Amino acid sequence: MAGRARGEQLSIRLLAILSSLLALAGCVTTTIQEVRQAHTGIAANDSVVILGRHQKGGETVEAGFVQCVSGHLNGGKLAIVSEKDFVDALFPWFEPRTAPMETSDLPAIIRHPMFADKLKSIGVRYIVWVDGSTRRTDSSGSMSCTIATAGIPACFGFLSWENNSSYEAQIWDIREGTQVGKVSSDAVGTSFVPAVIAPVPFIARVQSGACSSLADELQKFISGES
């Protein structure tokens, strides 16, 4: 009995591994919009930081999304300072309670000599505030799995769900104390899993699509190429 149970567990694991190996990409549609309010450009010793907006009650941007945009940009032409390094270096000015909400709040904190010195030492020229979230907007279908004869697992059914990502990035030139523009990235995609014995997932990587599109556009925006 124990041997048969182990065999069934192994079969289920093999089915799961087979399904994950077969995982295919679902379709993602991404829309990027940009508003430019001032000229941008970056010198060799300037850097950029991507910060998540955590001040608002309720929803807050996912830490993984901020890291994704930061990581994407880090592989490009811009020098990137991580959110953690920036917030730690400039403690206590960028905590949820104290972070500037508008560019009009900047002069008050730039006046602090300690803030100005720390900012100069890390060389950040642009702060990009990212806000938004990814939500599941629809789901349908059902699937049932069973152990058929000879211990072979089998699944039948169809599952589908739709995810929607909506993010906005505000770009501040901290040296000038002004907002230079906004970039928004909206992505929508439907994932589905048909199953006739083995489930075959088609996963729409919606958040990842929104991240890479936003990062690409931010790079062009800050470099002054767009």
Next chain:
Amino acid sequence: MTEVPSPEAAQSVDGVLVPSIVDFQISIPQQTRSDFYEVWIKYSIRLYDAGGALVVEWPLTAYGKASQGDYSVLKDKDRPGMHDATMVALRDAGAFLSLRFAEVPEVKKWLAEHAASN
């Protein structure tokens, strides 16, 4: 800033800050059906002058939260979620003390008097 064992021991300092925790609350997503681990730490911040007289006792509520979605790949989300929410709350208290405590009217008055007398 220097750490001293008690307000009475502070003979060569300008003032003494004595923070104490009066209340501590936590909530986890399973309790609140929200996406967040949340921490509230209620402090009482007492400021004494160099003579040991109480200048002000000020209540400070520090708040921190962490989204459970940020730990979705972990089997045990509660431990890192609560840890991070607590760290945010502690930093929140530090941020208040660093930037806002001097704006409390009694503290502002005490600082002005202290600056004038030196």
